[in-house]
Amino acid sequence: LQPVADxxxxxxxxxxxxxxxPGVWTPVWTYDGTFPGPTIESRRGRPVTVTHRNDLQxxxxxxxxxxRTPAESDGYPTDLVLPEGWPVDQQPVHSGxxxxxxxxxxxxxxxxRDYTFPLDQRPTMLWYHDHRMDFTAPAIWRGLAxxxxxxxxAEEALGLPSGPRELPLMITDRAFNDxxxxxxxxxxxxxxxxxxxxxxxxxxxxxxxxLVNGAPWPxxxxxAARYRLRLLNASNARHYELEAxxxxxxxLDLVQVGADQGLLAAPVTHTSLPIGPAERYxxxxxxxxxxxxxxxxxxxxxxxxxxxxxxxxxxxxxASDDSRVPAVLSTDLPxxxxxxxxxxxxxxxxxxxxxxxxxxxxxxRPFDPARTDxxxxxxxxxxxxxxxxxxxxxxxxxxxxxxxxxGGREPLPHDAGLKDTVSLRPGESAEIVTRFxxxxxxxxxxxxxxEHEDMGMMANLxxx
Ligand code: C2O
Ligand code: CU
Ligand code: CU
Numbered sequence: 001l002q003p004v005a006d007x008x009x010x011x012x013x014x015x016x017x018x019x020x021x022p023g024v025w026t027p028v029w030t031y032d033g034t035f036p037g038p039t040i041e042s043r044r045g046r047p048v049t050v051t052h053r054n055d056l057q058x059x060x061x062x063x064x065x066x067x068r069t070p071a072e073s074d075g076y077p078t079d080l081v082l083p084e085g086w087p088v089d090q091q092p093v094h095s096g097x098x099x100x101x102x103x104x105x106x107x108x109x110x111x112x113r114d115y116t117f118p119l120d121q122r123p124t125m126l127w128y129h130d131h132r133m134d135f136t137a138p139a140i141w142r143g144l145a146x147x148x149x150x151x152x153x154a155e156e157a158l159g160l161p162s163g164p165r166e167l168p169l170m171i172t173d174r175a176f177n178d179x180x181x182x183x184x185x186x187x188x189x190x191x192x193x194x195x196x197x198x199x200x201x202x203x204x205x206x207x208x209x210x211l212v213n214g215a216p217w218p219x220x221x222x223x224a225a226r227y228r229l230r231l232l233n234a235s236n237a238r239h240y241e242l243e244a245x246x247x248x249x250x251x252l253d254l255v256q257v258g259a260d261q262g263l264l265a266a267p268v269t270h271t272s273l274p275i276g277p278a279e280r281y282x283x284x285x286x287x288x289x290x291x292x293x294x295x296x297x298x299x300x301x302x303x304x305x306x307x308x309x310x311x312x313x314x315x316x317x318x319a320s321d322d323s324r325v326p327a328v329l330s331t332d333l334p335x336x337x338x339x340x341x342x343x344x345x346x347x348x349x350x351x352x353x354x355x356x357x358x359x360x361x362x363x364x365r366p367f368d369p370a371r372t373d374x375x376x377x378x379x380x381x382x383x384x385x386x387x388x389x390x391x392x393x394x395x396x397x398x399x400x401x402x403x404x405x406x407g408g409r410e411p412l413p414h415d416a417g418l419k420d421t422v423s424l425r426p427g428e429s430a431e432i433v434t435r436f437x438x439x440x441x442x443x444x445x446x447x448x449x450x451e452h453e454d455m456g457m458m459a460n461l462x463x464x
Pocket of ligand 2 (some may be wrong): 063064065066395396397
């Protein structure tokens with residue numbers, strides 16, 4: 001996206017119709033007419049203001065995921081950008097499980113809104129997406145997601161693959177109706193639950209079509225060289241375990257150089273990589289040993305049928321390659337230790353009864369914008385123990401964290417580095433350590449299974 005002035009961008013949210021499946025026209029909610037939305041390229045420490053204008057028919061909220069952002073620009077779920085003509089006191093309710101906002105004073109509104117991002121943080125790939133209370137999942141599903149890179153000179157000096165050999169890959173799944181529209185259960189009256197009956201999508205909404213950057217199962221023409229893949233799982237609920245397989249069945253190494261919040265200290269080599277909703281991985285793959293004309297398929301070990309395939313690379317030609325993966329990638333990772341924590345807290349992420357149906361709760365309570373759940377001191381180091389009943393990718397706004405343990409054991413190899421989302425597996429607990437750096441104000445932590453989030457698995461974090 002081109003700035004309109006130095007550090008200033010304008011994005012109009014609007015509906016458009018796009019050919020995603022060949023010959024099929026799909027209405028999509030977009031940032032500026034494209035799905036995914038336009039990519040913004042920023043430099044570390046150079047503030048950016050994005051003016052969002054809402055030309056959709058519904059209120060929206062913009063959140064920069066992974067951004068260290070003052071609270072007024074963090075996209076609080078009731079901090080709405082209203083469409084033209086929307087009555088300020090009218091808050092529609094998501095079929096099934098929405099709660100009326102109990103604190104209407106929390107709703108601040110306007111038709112356009114400036115979001116200001118200081119971007120005083122480690123270089124990484126952030127993503128912006130909708131975050132409206134109770135409606136985040138269907139809004140992202142309909143297309144409201146885009147990428148925002150933060151870069152700096154030190155990272156560029158490493159010599160990692162760049163230019164056409166650096167590929168952002170936003171992976172999502174979608175389902176389609178026969179008429180080409182996106183299929184989302186709550187929009188389908190035949191699937192609406194009756195009180196007391198479990199929602200058909202309690203586990204989250206899955207699609208049978210895998211999209212990468214908005215295209216179904218793309219085949220990318222590549223050279224026989226190293227590529228840097230900036231992976232994001234922007235799916236509402238689907239977990240993937242990615243592997244790259246050659247035609248003769250060889251698994252290519254996925255050399256991880258970064259996590260959600262930027263570069264690792266040193267590369268970590270995987271043969272497959274689990275990625276939960278909202279997680280990002282920065283990975284280098286080397287196609288040098290693949291014969292010209294060969295195909296490398298990116299597969300999802302957790303998927304069956306069509307969901308087992310993600311995309312492919314067609315190795316089109318030989319090429320010279322002066323990229324490298326240095327043994328030391330960064331030296332600025334925070335060294336917070338368990339002993340530094342001023343508080344140790346525990347949170348349970350579990351299903352529970354909510355009204356006349358089921359909800360997803362944190363410590364037995366659904367999200368309420370009027371309640372402060374946790375108060376922390378700016379600059380404090382804390383250890384949080386997170387406990388899950390089923391799969392829950394848990395995300396903290398404002399700060400990055402390090403994973404201290406999983407299930408009482410050492411973290412897994414892909415837990416390295418600075419994260420903002422930890423994918424808890426069924427029945428698992430994990431400990432994270434973080435420091436609440438940045439700004440005072442009201443933030444959130446929540447499950448990033450977007451349906452779980454809408455069904456209440458979110459809480460307020462007040463930084464004082
Ligand atoms: Cu990706 Cu609270 O968000
Ligand atoms: Cu976020
Ligand atoms: Cu969840």
